[in-house]
Amino acid sequence: MTLNRRTVLAGSLAATSTIALAACAADTPVTETSPPAASVDQAPSELSGEILIGTTDEIPVGTGKKIMLDEELTILVTHPKQDQYRAFNASCTHQGCIVSGVQDGQIACTCHGARFNTDSGEPERGPAETALRKITIEVRGNELYALL
Ligand code: FES
Numbered sequence: 001m002t003l004n005r006r007t008v009l010a011g012s013l014a015a016t017s018t019i020a021l022a023a024c025a026a027d028t029p030v031t032e033t034s035p036p037a038a039s040v041d042q043a044p045s046e047l048s049g050e051i052l053i054g055t056t057d058e059i060p061v062g063t064g065k066k067i068m069l070d071e072e073l074t075i076l077v078t079h080p081k082q083d084q085y086r087a088f089n090a091s092c093t094h095q096g097c098i099v100s101g102v103q104d105g106q107i108a109c110t111c112h113g114a115r116f117n118t119d120s121g122e123p124e125r126g127p128a129e130t131a132l133r134k135i136t137i138e139v140r141g142n143e144l145y146a147l148l
Contacts, residue, residue, distance in 0.1 A: 047073055051146045056139060059085070064102035064118065066090055074098050075135050075146060076107060078118040085139055087146060088121045088132035099132070107132065 047069055054077070059065050064078040074090040076099055088107070090098045097111035106124055107116035114128035121132035136147040 047148045049148060050138075051148060053077060053087075053137070053144050053146050056085070056142045056144060059144075062102070062105065064107065066098070066101060069146070069148075076101070076132075077137065077144060078102060078107065080119040083139075084119070085137055085144060086119055086121070087135035087137040088116075089135060090132075092128055093123070093130040093132060094126075094128040 053067050059077055059079045061079050061082055064076050066074055066076050068074045075087050076090040077085060077087045079085055092099050092109040092114055094112055094114050097109055099107050099109045102118055107118055112127050115125040116132050117124055121134055123129060138145045
């Protein structure tokens with residue numbers, strides 16, 4: 001078997017994701033977060049390729065799971081309806097806090113109280129005024145892949 005750079009990168013990131021997955025349970029209670037020292041725009045992630053981010057059974061309908069892909073990029077995968085998965089950059093569009101997770105059917109940022117739609121990422125309560133950035137994901141069997 002020949003490994004190219006993309007395969008190796010995806011494989012190593014999958015391992016990283018597995019570690020991050022262990023730390024970010026789907027039913028993790030919403031917790032307070034602090035604004036980051038630098039926004040995502042100031043320190044963009046250089047990840048690219050297809051990254052295995054988990055399996056569908058880890059994210060029941062109505063929940064979400066945060067996955068730290070690297071120090072600059074944490075994503076939130078949501079499951080708003082049966083067989084419908086979405087993923088977003090977890091950095092809040094207000095001031096860059098990492099959103100806390102899904103709470104009462106919305107994506108919650110506890111820094112200043114913003115709420116976002118779990119399907120579209122659009123803000124449903126301020127102070128955030130713009131949508132979370134969507135991340136393309138694919139479901140292959142029971143595996144979820146982020147396409148970066
Ligand atoms: S950073 Fe999310 S509400 Fe302010």
